[in-house]
Amino acid sequence: MKHIRSHVLVCGGTGCASSGSKKVMESLKQELELKGLESEVKIVETGCHGFCEMGPIMIIYPEGTFYCRVQPEDVPEIVDVHIYKGRIVNRLLYKEPISHEMIPNFEHMQFYKKQMRRILTNCGHINPEIIEEYIAVGGYAGLGKALTEMKPEEIVAEMKKSGLRGRGGAGFPTGLKWEFARNAPGAQKYVVCNADEGDPGAFMDRSVLEGDPHRVLEGMAICGYAMGASEGYIYCRAEYPLAIKRLHIAIKQAMDMGLLGDDIFGSGFNFHIKVKEGAGAFVCGEETALLASIEGKRGTPRPRPPFPAVSGLWGKPTNINNVETFANVPLIIVDGADAYASVGTAKSKGTKVFALTGKINNTGLAEVPMGITMREIIYEIGGGIPDGKKFKAVQIGGPSGGCLPENMLDLQIDYESLTAAGAMMGSGGLVVMDETTCMVDVARFFLNFTQKESCGKCTPCREGTMRMLEILTRITEGQGREGDIELLESLAKNIKAASLCGLGQTAPNPVLSTLRYFRHEYEAHIRDKKCPAGACTKLSGYQITELCKGCGLCKKACPVEAITGEIKGQHVINQDKCIKCGACMAKCPFKAIIKG
């Protein structure tokens, strides 16, 4: 029996698993046995760190060295150099995007330094499939305290005092919602966790479910106790099979340990949780459509009132919250509402997890206190825009949200300030765009998504999004007409006012937001038939400049023989034949071909 002197944590989250982390783990196991080190070193499979672009990620303790993009072929070197000899394998370290400085420990990385990882604190640092690891870092202490030291009314009061607001996007005060459900008449009540996470590019909830599922279970159980519910449902999208697997394992382990089930901690409180899988409909992230789906009906929303807190699942009082909202609950109970409310702004307390994607150097999850500026997130945590390009806008809130241009980068992020700016917190997806992104195309892209996902029940959304999409598509193809912008604005107003649910009510947001800050781009498309960003293929052309050396590579690459020219002579593209595929520009070794 030897003392374990090293823990090697390998990320087994969806991102890293798809880049080969399972093979890395197998290779690691073999290599350790080969070198006779298997009794001194423990291999731990963790959940998602939220830094998936750098995966597969490996952290070696006690040094805390953070290795990125580890492949099975790298493992023999890691075992020999680091585990056997105690030296760092420099080539696998993370390098800061602008300075190229190598950073051995993740706490010193710009990406992690500015973050306040409270919800994500365990993600990537514990094995989510072993309940003991969650308990070791203080798990279920919140539930213990709630059940044995607090009354349900006290818990509701604490939640209200904390100022926590729904993290799914609407930002409704959580404590208030719990109170409505608690006060609603009825013996059978339900707790529902919305784990549908439909926003394209958002993966905050996925990370928490894969990396720290017990935190969500604990939050739901505390909610059940506070409102008088004995059953909970987690509605998780089927596109997250690993999250679903981990949830099932977590529920079973919690039940086996008596932390879920009957008479928890001898308090007389019973709480059972079931997992229901979604079936690929964005609209089922909307609460009433979600409840309909759990009941086995077609996922379409219904008018409110009555709200789910009064009449929800099977007509019973139901409290439905997002994954991230529940993940905040154990923290509030253990640390207290005052401690929780000491972070954030006056009306938006706590931290928020954002998914940083798009044209940014450090793509991943960033958990930051409310009130931080967009500039800090994009440039300090995100590491700025790659390839030296210029920042243009950042889309917040996915298909329901809006964009912020450069002059709004110093906006302090919270629910109110974003809404005032025409954007929306949403679930926290941030898509960063640079000078090569066409804002009209962005609006079209999101409308394309919401149009496909519209359930079809109400006319304003079903017909309205279709018409908006048609107009936007025409504009991006050079068929825009005078009056299109005014028509879009009038349609948007009506769709927002008359749609039955949030999908329709927020679908026009990307259009309104891009019109507010980038109207000139729409006008250029419509009046000049030009795309200023050079992105809309039907409106941009490729030109060969005088940098042409006449090598002829572009001519060979062109699939439609649109390029003419002699060897060593200036080559020319025939714009009528050109299909704007860009193959010539990709081939040119002299950067002589430009778009525009």
Place this chain on the structure above:
Amino acid sequence: MKTVEDLKRLREKLQTDNQIRHAAGTQIIVGMGTCGIAAGAREVLSAILDEIAKAKIQDVNVTQTGCIGMCEQEVLVDIVKAGGPRISYGKVTPDFIPKLISEHVVNDRIVEERVIGKITK
């Protein structure tokens, strides 16, 4: 898990297992440069790990370092107790380990006659 006390006890027990991922009190550093390995540092490291497991010592991290240039004195083992100076022992062999661990690590008594250097903060 019948009571909150059961949970607390389990947590305390488990915290020591995963404490390696957080800061530790005592550091034991074994020289693992080429000179160290040639002098038998692997066997010394193995003996240290065996002894720690046998004596059930908590809150200790064992790491390696490279060659510090005093190759003649290898195998070098440094011990740093929390907040204390770094004591370097030279020409360490596996048979010396049980005494070293019990004297210095457990009972805080530096084995003066085997020390070759000391670095204070």
